[in-house]
Amino acid sequence: MIDTDIAIIGAGPVGLFAIFEAGLLKMRCHLIDYLPQVGGQLSEIYPKKPIYDIPGYPSVLAQELIDNLMEQGKPFNPTFTLGERIEGLEKRGEADFVLTTNMGTQIHAKAVVIAGGLGCFEPRKPVVDGLEKFENGKGINYMILDPEKYRNQKMVITGGGDSALDWTIFLADVVSELTLIHRSESFRGAPDSVNKVMELAESGKINLILNSNLSAVDGGDKLETIEVIHNKTLEKTTIQTDHLIPLFGLSPKLGPIENWNLNISKSAIEVNTDDYSTNIPGIYAIGDINTYTNKLKLILCGFHEAALMSHSAYQYMNPGVKYTMKYTTVNGISEF
Numbered sequence: 394m395i396d397t398d399i400a401i402i403g404a405g406p407v408g409l410f411a412i413f414e415a416g417l418l419k420m421r422c423h424l425i426d427y428l429p430q431v432g433g434q435l436s437e438i439y440p441k442k443p444i445y446d447i448p449g450y451p452s453v454l455a456q457e458l459i460d461n462l463m464e465q466g467k468p469f470n471p472t473f474t475l476g477e478r479i480e481g482l483e484k485r486g487e488a489d490f491v492l493t494t495n496m497g498t499q500i501h502a503k504a505v506v507i508a509g510g511l512g513c514f515e516p517r518k519p520v521v522d523g524l525e526k527f528e529n530g531k532g533i534n535y536m537i538l539d540p541e542k543y544r545n546q547k548m549v550i551t552g553g554g555d556s557a558l559d560w561t562i563f564l565a566d567v568v569s570e571l572t573l574i575h576r577s578e579s580f581r582g583a584p585d586s587v588n589k590v591m592e593l594a595e596s597g598k599i600n601l602i603l604n605s606n607l608s609a610v611d612g613g614d615k616l617e618t619i620e621v622i623h624n625k626t627l628e629k630t631t632i633q634t635d636h637l638i639p640l641f642g643l644s645p646k647l648g649p650i651e652n653w654n655l656n657i658s659k660s661a662i663e664v665n666t667d668d669y670s671t672n673i674p675g676i677y678a679i680g681d682i683n684t685y686t687n688k689l690k691l692i693l694c695g696f697h698e699a700a701l702m703s704h705s706a707y708q709y710m711n712p713g714v715k716y717t718m719k720y721t722t723v724n725g726i727s728e729f
Contacts, residue, residue, distance in 0.1 A: 395472065397423035399706060400492055400502035402479050402650075405433025407680035407695030408508035409462040414703035416469025417721070420710070423500055424471060425492070427478040429536055432459040440555075441583070446693060458692075468726050474498055476536070480649050488675060488710050504706045507650065507662060507671075507678040508695075517641040519551065519607050532616025533637045537564075543636055545569045549619055551607050552640035553577065558586040560640065565598045572600040572632055574607065574621055602630070610637065647682075658684055668705030669698045675709055677702045 399415050401408045404426035412422045430436055432455075435444075440456035447453055453461075477494035484490050488503040516535030518524060527533040537543075537560055548568045550557055553575040559582075561573045573590065580587045594601035602621060608629065609620035619637055621630045647660055656663040656672045661684035664670060669677050679702050680695035688694075707716060 394491075394499045394501050395423055395474070396501045397421050397472065398502065398710065399423070399504050399506055400425065400490065400500045401506045401508055402426075402492075403433065403507065403509035403680070403682070404428070404431040404473065404475070405508065405680065406435060406458060406462055406692050407699055408433075408506070409459065409466055410696050411506060411508060411679065411699040411703065412466035412469055412471045413462075414700045415706070416466065416471075417719075418703055418707045418716070420703070420707060422466075422469070422471045423474065423502070425474045425477060425479055425494065425500065427476070429476045431463065431473065431475070432456065435459050444692070446691060448693060474500070478648065482649075482653050484673070484675070490675065503675070503710045505676045506702060506706070507676065507682055508680045508699075509650070509682045516639070519639050519641065521607050521610060523610050527610060527612060527616040527637070531614065532612065532635060533610070533639070535639060537638060540564060540567055543568050546635040547633060548572070548636045548638065549574060549632060549634045550638045550640060551575070552642075553580045553582065554640065554642060555582040555586065556642075557640040558582040558590050560638070561599060562586065562589050562593065565593050570600070570634075571598075572602060572634070574602045574605055576604070576606050576624065578603050605630075607637075607639070667701075669702045670705060677706065 398420040399422045401411055401422055401424045404424045408424055409431060415422050435455035436459055442455045443452045444455055444458060445452055447458060474494060477496045477498055479492050480495050481493040482490065490502045490505050492500045524533055540563065543564065544567050546568055547570040548564060549572045550561055551574045558580060561571065565571055593599045604624045605621045606624065607619060608622040610616060611618045616634065616637060619632050619634055621632065651657065662671055662678040662682055664678050664683045664685055666685050669679050669683060671678055679698040681690045
């Protein structure tokens with residue numbers, strides 16, 4: 394079991410900044426995220442998108458902001474569980490929570506902070522019968538955690554965005570046979586990535602199938618073949634493969650959080666704006682996942698919420714202990 398002071402559900406920008414604010418109060422943080430890397434939407438959906446409303450940065454790339462937040466929190470030694478989703482939460486007493494992930498990992502914490510942005514991101518799945526049969530290690534996955542798992546095997550990737558293009562480029566030298574399927578002739582990803590994929594196809598390093606959609610999957614205990622249908626000719630093609638990776642983006646959902654007896658309004662968690670606590674003592678919600686009067690879904694507002702939450706969580710974990718606020722401009726980070 395992982396032991397920490399604060400369990401932070403969500404490793405997006407607001408969750409990452411909470412590491413710093415909690416660290417100033419000498420509280421340890423462990424972050425859990427369903428995505429395989431930190432950064433939330435910023436890293437997964439638009440890492441190269443410029444952001445213009447972060448104080449002190451006239452413009453900063455989304456991934457650069459995440460990298461800086463990680464560097465800012467580094468002195469406080471945060472720990473992470475990535476690629477796993479919190480399924481269960483149990484409160485055993487005051488300042489005593491146990492969280493369990495879909496992979497069985499357990500985290501013991503004194504306080505819980507939900508910083509899941511718009512919620513738990515779940516993969517958008519193609520509308521094809523029988524996908525569930527080959528999920529959970531039987532050939533169909535919706536994200537790639539360990540590329541080496543696929544070495545010298547046959548793989549099909551479907552999608553036309555940055556993730557599909559980037560993974561196609563990376564895995565072309567890892568798998569034995571790679572096919573990329575896209576529903577149209579134009580891609581949504583970066584032009585440089587599109588050019589590289591086209592070069593791989595022209596050189597025979599990958600198979601590129603355009604204007605086509607996945608129509609069927611088949612196999613025994615594991616995935617063995619997929620069927621593709623051409624959008625215009627309606628011609629069907631069967632492809633032998635060991636793995637299918639549909640990369641159609643992510644859809645935000647509250648997921649298991651809906652079952653934790655929190656006060657929820659329109660798919661957001663209601664909080665007290667004094668400290669962004671929820672109706673359950675010891676559980677807080679910061680960032681886009683919370684709601685209150687005049688709520689603004691801005692990263693900088695989430696940063697403010699993280700600061701107030703941290704001071705409240707300190708008092709919750711240390712009742713009666715007086716804390717005198719110190720300023721980093723006077724003391725530096727090493728004094729905390």
